[in-house]
Amino acid sequence: MEALRPFRDALSNRHELAKEWKSKGHPLIGWTCTYTPEEVICAAGALPIMVWGDLGDTRLADAYMPSNSCSFARSCFNAALKGDYDYLDAFVESNSCDNRGKTYDIWVNYSKVPNIYFINTPHSNTEKAHEFFYGEVVKFKKWLENTFKQPITDDSLNDAIAVYNENRALLHRVYNLKMKKPPLITGVEFLEVALSGLVMPKNEHNRLLANFLGEIESRSDLPRQGVRFLVTGSVMDNTELVKLMESVGGSVVADDWCTGSRYFWNPVSLDGEPSRAIARRYLNKVPSSFMFQHEARFRHIMRLAKQFDVEAAIMFVIKYCDTHMFDAPLLRDELKAMELPVLYLEWEHSMSGFAGLKTRIEAFIEMVGGVK
Amino acid sequence: MVSPERKLKTTSGFHRNYIQKSYQEAHRAKAEKRPVAWVASTFPVETLQAMDIVPIWPENYASVCAARRISVELCERAEREGFSRDLCSYSRCVLGSVFGYEKELPEGGLPKPDFLVATTCACDTHLKWFQVASRACKAPLFLLDVPYNISGGDSAHLDREHIEFYASQLEELFAFLETQTGKKFDMDKLRETLAVSDWTSRLWTEIQDYRKAVPCPMDARDAFSAIFFMLCIPGSQLAVDFYTQLRDEVRERARSGIGVVEDERVRLVWDNLPLWYDLKIFEYLNSLSAVVVAEVFSHTWTGSLDPAKPLESLARKYLPNMANSSIRRRIDIVVDLVKGFHANGVVLPLNWGCRMMSIGESIVRDVVYKKLGVQSLIIDVDSSDWRVAGEAQVRERLATFLETLER
Numbered sequence: 184m185e186a187l188r189p190f191r192d193a194l195s196n197r198h199e200l201a202k203e204w205k206s207k208g209h210p211l212i213g214w215t216c217t218y219t220p221e222e223v224i225c226a227a228g229a230l231p232i233m234v235w236g237d238l239g240d241t242r243l244a245d246a247y248m249p250s251n252s253c254s255f256a257r258s259c260f261n262a263a264l265k266g267d268y269d270y271l272d273a274f275v276e277s278n279s280c281d282n283r284g285k286t287y288d289i290w291v292n293y294s295k296v297p298n299i300y301f302i303n304t305p306h307s308n309t310e311k312a313h314e315f316f317y318g319e320v321v322k323f324k325k326w327l328e329n330t331f332k333q334p335i336t337d338d339s340l341n342d343a344i345a346v347y348n349e350n351r352a353l354l355h356r357v358y359n360l361k362m363k364k365p366p367l368i369t370g371v372e373f374l375e376v377a378l379s380g381l382v383m384p385k386n387e388h389n390r391l392l393a394n395f396l397g398e399i400e401s402r403s404d405l406p407r408q409g410v411r412f413l414v415t416g417s418v419m420d421n422t423e424l425v426k427l428m429e430s431v432g433g434s435v436v437a438d439d440w441c442t443g444s445r446y447f448w449n450p451v452s453l454d455g456e457p458s459r460a461i462a463r464r465y466l467n468k469v470p471s472s473f474m475f476q477h478e479a480r481f482r483h484i485m486r487l488a489k490q491f492d493v494e495a496a497i498m499f500v501i502k503y504c505d506t507h508m509f510d511a512p513l514l515r516d517e518l519k520a521m522e523l524p525v526l527y528l529e530w531e532h533s534m535s536g537f538a539g540l541k542t543r544i545e546a547f548i549e550m551v552g553g554v555k
Numbered sequence: 556m557v558s559p560e561r562k563l564k565t566t567s568g569f570h571r572n573y574i575q576k577s578y579q580e581a582h583r584a585k586a587e588k589r590p591v592a593w594v595a596s597t598f599p600v601e602t603l604q605a606m607d608i609v610p611i612w613p614e615n616y617a618s619v620c621a622a623r624r625i626s627v628e629l630c631e632r633a634e635r636e637g638f639s640r641d642l643c644s645y646s647r648c649v650l651g652s653v654f655g656y657e658k659e660l661p662e663g664g665l666p667k668p669d670f671l672v673a674t675t676c677a678c679d680t681h682l683k684w685f686q687v688a689s690r691a692c693k694a695p696l697f698l699l700d701v702p703y704n705i706s707g708g709d710s711a712h713l714d715r716e717h718i719e720f721y722a723s724q725l726e727e728l729f730a731f732l733e734t735q736t737g738k739k740f741d742m743d744k745l746r747e748t749l750a751v752s753d754w755t756s757r758l759w760t761e762i763q764d765y766r767k768a769v770p771c772p773m774d775a776r777d778a779f780s781a782i783f784f785m786l787c788i789p790g791s792q793l794a795v796d797f798y799t800q801l802r803d804e805v806r807e808r809a810r811s812g813i814g815v816v817e818d819e820r821v822r823l824v825w826d827n828l829p830l831w832y833d834l835k836i837f838e839y840l841n842s843l844s845a846v847v848v849a850e851v852f853s854h855t856w857t858g859s860l861d862p863a864k865p866l867e868s869l870a871r872k873y874l875p876n877m878a879n880s881s882i883r884r885r886i887d888i889v890v891d892l893v894k895g896f897h898a899n900g901v902v903l904p905l906n907w908g909c910r911m912m913s914i915g916e917s918i919v920r921d922v923v924y925k926k927l928g929v930q931s932l933i934i935d936v937d938s939s940d941w942r943v944a945g946e947a948q949v950r951e952r953l954a955t956f957l958e959t960l961e962r
Contacts, residue, residue, distance in 0.1 A: 249914060252913060292918050
């Protein structure tokens, strides 16, 4: 479908696009955790870009990061060492997991990025945590203002919130296309749509989304209906695993990835001071597994399973992601209680061991429904 | 080699005399329906001690299981429930014991908690592990959400906002403890407990200071046992009494020039945890004329407490724990130890299931070498899961490292 092409192109040319944006005078700010308040970066006239790694070996990073550290974090750092992110003006890190907190030091000591900023992210959303995180958002705002000599006003913050909220609403509409039977877009297509928004300006992404939504109802090349799958896990920055699932009879219709449904599910409530509203949104959104409210994530997942009428689930846990590894058996039990067949998989972001993963996925999909 | 007369008398029979007794006492408390709580390390345990709540340390229990060499079987029990082999071995071991183990558990197992308290101060693993345990034991969990000490400053150099957020949650903790125990929180009792804990800290620091002596009068094996009080019950008279006795003995040895080994040639700083299943490794080092003179572990749990400022001083004691800080903090500690304890080598054991003890050790190694010209050895091990690295392999690497140092 033609209206999907710009998303795919943006993904494959993301580094070139970023450089182009930079040449127009906009600072580029890399981030890796979806608890980064992107609206504040946007309000500073800068472009927030999610940092990803390649699906390949991480031999450059392996010299600095041990083999029991998060394989996604290692891939990202490997890309930085390779020079893929030399264009970044700043990199924002957080303590949203143990791996991240300590990876901050690795970037500070061994990467070339000129500015590295750290946001202290609470793991709870009590009133005291909200107050603390509000302070962090204000500090971040001041740091951006000082570093990039660009005042951030309440107006510019409100504008950024509006653009981001529109983006969330549009993504939600696209997401719901997968409720249909057969789904109006495939899981791979949705990932391309969602991921491209993490590496381009949101207003540009909104334009593409609106255009796509205008054309989708008349789609002629409808995807075929496979076994309807829910996928869970932390971050998914590539389409390989979903591509594999959909090539052997699966249809990925629902997910709880932080780069998937959890990214756009909750808008910022526009009331009062914008920095406060932004801070609240992040601590109150469908939580990641590092948050004390992990059961809210389980509820989100189970709601999705029902709404999207899924037939089976695959839990993808990136290797050495502690918080997801701890949640996995609990979540598995919850899903099994809904009589869903569940497959738990740990995967290395470098895709070492991919052959074994492929066999298990194929066998599981065949078992739960066969090739439709 | 260490001859029997070179072994410290105060720490002899430590496990039997103190650890076993503490578990017996915990079981007794449970039977008598006194409140018992599971506590994750870096939690301000003084608050529980002030309420006469019996603290139980699952981490300590895992180390006990490792020393008895059943930790791997318990880990496998948790793995059968779906908990990844790459998770913290302490957590797998303890969860394994909770899920049901067909043989007899050491110390009669952990008494079931009335409630659990955890903090993100040392790691997210504590939060997640205790969430699972809270479900399994059907007991409520309190979480102390601790900001990350990104500046890497020590207790005198912390962010005001961090201290305030920490202290404000202690008030929530008191309310939680009141609900759990049905007792009113007594601030005066907390002040008394802090004064005792402060004294415990000072004694422990003094003991460590005597290890600067050449030859070193106290070994890592003694330290990793005796630190039990500093870690688990710092606000108790028992801790003060034991450390006074230990201090006297170590001081006497330092003054008389009695070292752990006769021919001390290598003085080492040891980071992170020991291999609890192979504490004899320190004797092996002694047999090669090497002594661990300081553990980073022995220098990160202390902290002065001012009874006049109870909440703030608890924040200042626990917030800058190196696990909760930028690697700068760990580097500062290691550099100070190498200099202050006249060490000529550093051992940086990673811990397979622990990101906090693994990521960043390359920076420690690089900076320590650049600043002091002292070499470090990074070894891939796990504190309680010997499937990660065999004893023979670890010993061989240590021996090779010592040879490099002596060259």
